[in-house]
Amino acid sequence: MEPYELTITEACEQMQEGNLSAMDLTRSCLARIAGVEKDVQAFITIDRDGALQQAEVADKKRKEGFAGRLCGIPLSLKDLLATKGLKTTCGSKILENYVPPYDATVVSKIRNEGAVILGKATMDEFAMGSTSETCAFKIPQNPWKKGYVAGGSSGGSAAGVASYECFASLGSDTGGSIRQPASLCGIVGMKPTYGRVSRYGLTAFASSLDQIGPLCRTVVDCALLMNIISGYDPMDSTSVKQVVPDYTSSLVDGLAGLRLGVPREYFTAGLDGDVEKIVRNSIEVLKERGAEVVEVTLPHTEYCVAVYYLIAPSEACSNLARYDGVHYGYRDMAAETLLEMYKGTRSKGFGSEVKRRILIGTYALSSGYYDAYYKKASQVRTLILNDFKSAFELCDVIISPVTPTPAWRMGENTDDPLSVYLSDILTLSANLAGVPGISVPGGFTQNGLPVGVQIQGRHFQEDQLLRVGFNLERGLQLGKRALDI
Numbered sequence: 189m190e191p192y193e194l195t196i197t198e199a200c201e202q203m204q205e206g207n208l209s210a211m212d213l214t215r216s217c218l219a220r221i222a223g224v225e226k227d228v229q230a231f232i233t234i235d236r237d238g239a240l241q242q243a244e245v246a247d248k249k250r251k252e253g254f255a256g257r258l259c260g261i262p263l264s265l266k267d268l269l270a271t272k273g274l275k276t277t278c279g280s281k282i283l284e285n286y287v288p289p290y291d292a293t294v295v296s297k298i299r300n301e302g303a304v305i306l307g308k309a310t311m312d313e314f315a316m317g318s319t320s321e322t323c324a325f326k327i328p329q330n331p332w333k334k335g336y337v338a339g340g341s342s343g344g345s346a347a348g349v350a351s352y353e354c355f356a357s358l359g360s361d362t363g364g365s366i367r368q369p370a371s372l373c374g375i376v377g378m379k380p381t382y383g384r385v386s387r388y389g390l391t392a393f394a395s396s397l398d399q400i401g402p403l404c405r406t407v408v409d410c411a412l413l414m415n416i417i418s419g420y421d422p423m424d425s426t427s428v429k430q431v432v433p434d435y436t437s438s439l440v441d442g443l444a445g446l447r448l449g450v451p452r453e454y455f456t457a458g459l460d461g462d463v464e465k466i467v468r469n470s471i472e473v474l475k476e477r478g479a480e481v482v483e484v485t486l487p488h489t490e491y492c493v494a495v496y497y498l499i500a501p502s503e504a505c506s507n508l509a510r511y512d513g514v515h516y517g518y519r520d521m522a523a524e525t526l527l528e529m530y531k532g533t534r535s536k537g538f539g540s541e542v543k544r545r546i547l548i549g550t551y552a553l554s555s556g557y558y559d560a561y562y563k564k565a566s567q568v569r570t571l572i573l574n575d576f577k578s579a580f581e582l583c584d585v586i587i588s589p590v591t592p593t594p595a596w597r598m599g600e601n602t603d604d605p606l607s608v609y610l611s612d613i614l615t616l617s618a619n620l621a622g623v624p625g626i627s628v629p630g631g632f633t634q635n636g637l638p639v640g641v642q643i644q645g646r647h648f649q650e651d652q653l654l655r656v657g658f659n660l661e662r663g664l665q666l667g668k669r670a671l672d673i
């Protein structure tokens with residue numbers, strides 16, 4: 189067994205016992221990257237020297253008795269999390285050479301625990317997309333099947349973890365970008381409650397929807413990372429002052445007393461047969477472990493896509509106004525006037541999906557249209573939140589598919605943005621309502637593609653999701669590995 193195959197928990201034990209060092213783990217991941225990265229394409233930047241240096245420091249710290257909870261664990265970070273001194277491109281040409289002068293709060297937190305940052309993961313440009321194909325530099329591939337998408341927008345994070353290039357990754361989820369790639373790549377991915385994790389240093393896409401969360405190979409690793417990244421941060425006024433429980437202690441065998449809600453609207457036409465079978469089987473497994481199954485309804489689900497694709501682009505067009513060639517990033521040097529410079533910078537710097545969102549958002553916010561679009565969408569957003577509140581009176585968590593289909597072929601939907609938007613239908617509502625959601629591997633299609641199961645819960649009840657996920661993992665014992673790439 190190679191060191192890169194261990195879980196974080198196992199690797200920590202091995203280091204504690206002195207069988208492995210941070211240097212061993214880091215070298216093992218770098219060798220794995222050298223072997224598979226040409227196919228996986230999970231990294232925009234690989235910081236080989238930096239990683240080896242961090243590993244050396246981690247080993248020294250451990251010897252001195254100061255090992256943090258991630259001491260010596262090699263991780264990747266989605267390339268929209270600010271890393272001091274390390275390029276942060278957001279998958280965009282406009283930030284191709286941008287080197288942040290500071291670390292995001294989550295980055296400081298994992299550094300303080302001794303993590304080794306291997307590099308920055310491929311992603312859809314500014315996190316806009318569901319396949320990572322809008323990335324300006326590289327497009328990750330699904331480690332389970334050549335020629336299939338890894339999902340997105342945190343596609344590089346998911347592909348890198350699934351292919352054992354790194355032990356875990358941090359991504360962001362605005363409408364499903366952690367849960368969906370985790371599902372398509374057969375790993376665990378959690379979107380925490382809005383406000384649970386500081387967004388300071390996360391490049392803003394849609395500020396009222398964005399959350400940072402972990403992508404890991406096991407639920408135990410996910411709980412560990414949640415323990416580390418959660419909590420109030422004075423640098424993010426939307427982070428919430430709430431006690432962070434020890435998520436690891438919620439990982440107990442058995443689900444006695446837990447009510448599992450099955451939303452009628454999530455199992456409708458358009459749901460792939462294999463996906464439905466896998467989710468229904470998972471429900472049975474959880475039932476055997478003591479959960480009580482109840483049917484619930486989320487009647488406004490059909491409006492989620494329309495609401496999200498008004499609110500997210502509206503916030504995005506405002507957030508992306510800062511990329512104007514003046515402060516930082518790419519500047520069109522051929523321009524002769526200031527106006528030409530703005531125009532040239534943004535026309536050449538942004539890719540077509542980002543431009544599409546800016547146009548939609550600008551239109552939706554323009555005077556005369558605001559009431560009909562943005563305001564109306566915000567009102568329906570409240571109805572979506574109320575759906576969850578009513579459902580959570582009848583159940584403790586909601587179980588469903590993550591996406592209506594498994595991963596599709598690369599290039600298949602690149603000319604059809606609407607069909608890609610529609611594939612987000614089952615993940616958007618958690619962001620609109622601010623509730624937490626997790627994707628846990630549920631099984632494989634006949635075609636050998638992994639399919640995740642989504643569990644959503646009440647605000648700040650990530651512990652319940654982890655508990656259910658842990659029981660699903662134990663009950664299913666899938667045990668397959670994406671090593672055959």
Ligand code: GLN
Nearest residue numbers: 315316317362363364365
């Ligand atoms: N696929 C969705 C979008 O393109 C969600 C992306 C995300 O969560 N960052 O907007």
